[in-house]
Amino acid sequence: MKQSVKTVQDFETLHGQPKIKKLQAALAAEHAKVEALADVQGKTVVEKSADCRLVFGLTGDTHMGCLYHHNSALHGFYDLLKERGVKVVYNTGDLLAGHKVYRGMEFELRDIGLDAQVARVQKDHPDNGIITRFITGNHDASFKHEAGVVAGRVIQSARPDMEFLGEEQARVEMMTPNGKFTLMLLHPGGGSSYALSYRPQKIVESLEGGTKPDMIAIGHYHKADFMPSYRNVAAIQTGTFQRQTPFMARQGLAAHVGGWIVEVIKGKGHNVIKAEFVAFYV
Numbered sequence: 001m002k003q004s005v006k007t008v009q010d011f012e013t014l015h016g017q018p019k020i021k022k023l024q025a026a027l028a029a030e031h032a033k034v035e036a037l038a039d040v041q042g043k044t045v046v047e048k049s050a051d052c053r054l055v056f057g058l059t060g061d062t063h064m065g066c067l068y069h070h071n072s073a074l075h076g077f078y079d080l081l082k083e084r085g086v087k088v089v090y091n092t093g094d095l096l097a098g099h100k101v102y103r104g105m106e107f108e109l110r111d112i113g114l115d116a117q118v119a120r121v122q123k124d125h126p127d128n129g130i131i132t133r134f135i136t137g138n139h140d141a142s143f144k145h146e147a148g149v150v151a152g153r154v155i156q157s158a159r160p161d162m163e164f165l166g167e168e169q170a171r172v173e174m175m176t177p178n179g180k181f182t183l184m185l186l187h188p189g190g191g192s193s194y195a196l197s198y199r200p201q202k203i204v205e206s207l208e209g210g211t212k213p214d215m216i217a218i219g220h221y222h223k224a225d226f227m228p229s230y231r232n233v234a235a236i237q238t239g240t241f242q243r244q245t246p247f248m249a250r251q252g253l254a255a256h257v258g259g260w261i262v263e264v265i266k267g268k269g270h271n272v273i274k275a276e277f278v279a280f281y282v
Contacts, residue, residue, distance in 0.1 A: 049174055051177075060218075061238070064117060065097035071241075074259075090185055094136075097110075097139060098141075135219075169185060171185075186217065192223065197227055200218055258278050
């Protein structure tokens with residue numbers, strides 16, 4: 001007859017004390033991991049502006065450490081931002097090329113490993129006085145999957161002008177004299193679709209009622225697209241600073257290389273949004 005297990009003492013009787021101690025230690029380790037990540041997921045950042053005119057840059061999917069990262073284009077974009085007086089850029093993730101995200105990826109890397117890729121960011125990412133605030137994406141997260149390292153924190157430590165906002169998503173609430181303008185940064189999953197606007201539409205439709213931002217900036221797909229208003233949300237796909245890789249070519253995926261300059265005038269009950277995509281052609 002099989003003996004039932006109702007208490008810790010019952011378990012110890014059946015399996016011995018060492019096993020229960022081992023399970024308790026594993027549970028404590030998992031709890032510590034959750035606690036450590038609590039401040040990097042679902043984060044909201046509040047910024048104050050004395051002006052109702054907000055100007056910022058949007059980038060994503062730079063993939064530094066990859067052979068196909070387009071560093072001259074990234075520098076050209078930041079130089080233009082400097083000329084335009086832009087002081088902050090929001091990046092929608094995949095700053096790093098990552099590790100073993102897909103088969104054969106190692107042959108597309110210039111720098112292998114977290115240390116080498118962060119060193120590449122430290123050395124090559126534009127440093128002209130513009131602040132970069134970023135989330136991490138699935139390529140950045142590959143280092144957490146392999147070794148439990150939050151790449152965003154390491155990048156922030158290496159570059160004081162780069163602020164880590166969260167893993168996969170974050171919300172930035174810009175407080176103006178006419179009220180709050182909310183920008184959501186998102187690095188979703190899944191593949192591209194035939195119609196450029198399909199993925200952003202489905203993402204906006206999935207947003208929980210009462211939590212919709214004024215604007216959502218979407219990375220991951222390496223596409224540039226702007227929907228000024230869908231369910232009262234402005235949706236932008238932020239493009240990429242990685243040229244088309246052999247993997248993308250095999251999958252029939254185009255790379256829209258460039259970044260956005262966004263101007264928002266926050267009115268009372270309305271927003272005026274201008275979005276300009278700065279494209280770089282290979």
